[in-house]
Amino acid sequence: MNVIIIEDEKPAARRLSRLLSEQDIEVATMLHSVEESITWFRENNHPDLIFLDIQLSDGLSFEIFDAVEVKSAIIFTTAYDEYALQAFKLNSIDYLLKPIDDEELETAVKKYRNFKPENQRISIDFNDIKNLLVNPLEREFKKRFTVKVGQHLKIINADEVECFYSENKGTYAATSDGRNYLLDTTLEQLEEELSPQKFFRVSRKFFVNIDHINDIISYTNSRLQIKLKRYTEQEIIVSRERVNNFKLWLE
Incomplete structure (x- = not known):
């Protein structure tokens, strides 16, 4: 399995990489920004699976897909609550809320291995998610x-x-x-x-x-x-x- 991590917090990326290594999964590379990721995807073969943080240091990670057509499955890693994730209309595998739990990570990887489509394509309505993250006050929370x-x-x-x-x-x-x-x-x-x-x-x-x-x-x-x-x-x-x-x- 060819895996990469896109995460702007390097300690969090290293921890995730370590958790994956405990499942005998080797991480090909770790990327830390939108700009770096766009360059990498243009110059390298796309991985089977991406662990993708939503908020990167230079913007939302969805901007990567505005610039490059990425043909990989995705497991989102995010600190946002589950409400924001309800907007996902996707062909991704799963999402993990930070801090990432090793058992939840193992379950997500198993789900990917069982799902693994022949021709993976992203079919995510990123606009829905971006609107929620940029305008979170539109939601009515309990008062x-x-x-x-x-x-x-x-x-x-x-x-x-x-x-x-x-x-x-x-x-x-x-x-x-x-x-x-x-x-x-x-x-x-x-x-x-x-x-x-x-x-x-x-x-x-x-x-x-x-x-x-x-x-x-x-x-x-x-x-x-x-x-x-x-x-x-x-x-x-x-x-x-x-x-x-x-x-x-x-x-």
Whole structure:
């Protein structure tokens, strides 16, 4: 199998290459920008499979296909939430949300091997995806939640929530008045419902609201610690594999 990686974050590209090598897949090359990729595709035989990041340092990776007809299957690697990916009308194989999980990667590769068409051609409506990524506010995200307090239902505005977190198999909203409310949902469901402009999943346990971040502190093992304005019950640590995307989100 002839594989290449297009990813602007070199540590992420190296990690993906290492994960693939554990599946006995050798990466032919790693490309890091739109311009570099266009040049490479014009001068080399196209691979069987591309691991493709959506956002590169010099633009969206879809611009590659505006310049060159690429005849390869694609597995997208992206930090965008699943909502954006619903727009894919494609002949690609799969997508992987960052940080990439080794088991999910193995499943995606198996899917490619089982699918592998004789004549691979990209049939992706890139305009749909680009419109979503450039104009993400067009989507309506959840603005309020209802929680049960005794015999009453209380309405909580999403803007009031400093963080969402999981604990003892429950999902909670910690609000700016210092209270914690049990929600009838999961963090995975919230990932599809929360505005990515406001909320970021910093770890498997926490979503934080950018408007309620009071301080960000360097932490051990290249991680970051987040201090919120009111919530202090647990340490909120940005996991190491999410730090780069968290910094991009802050900007």
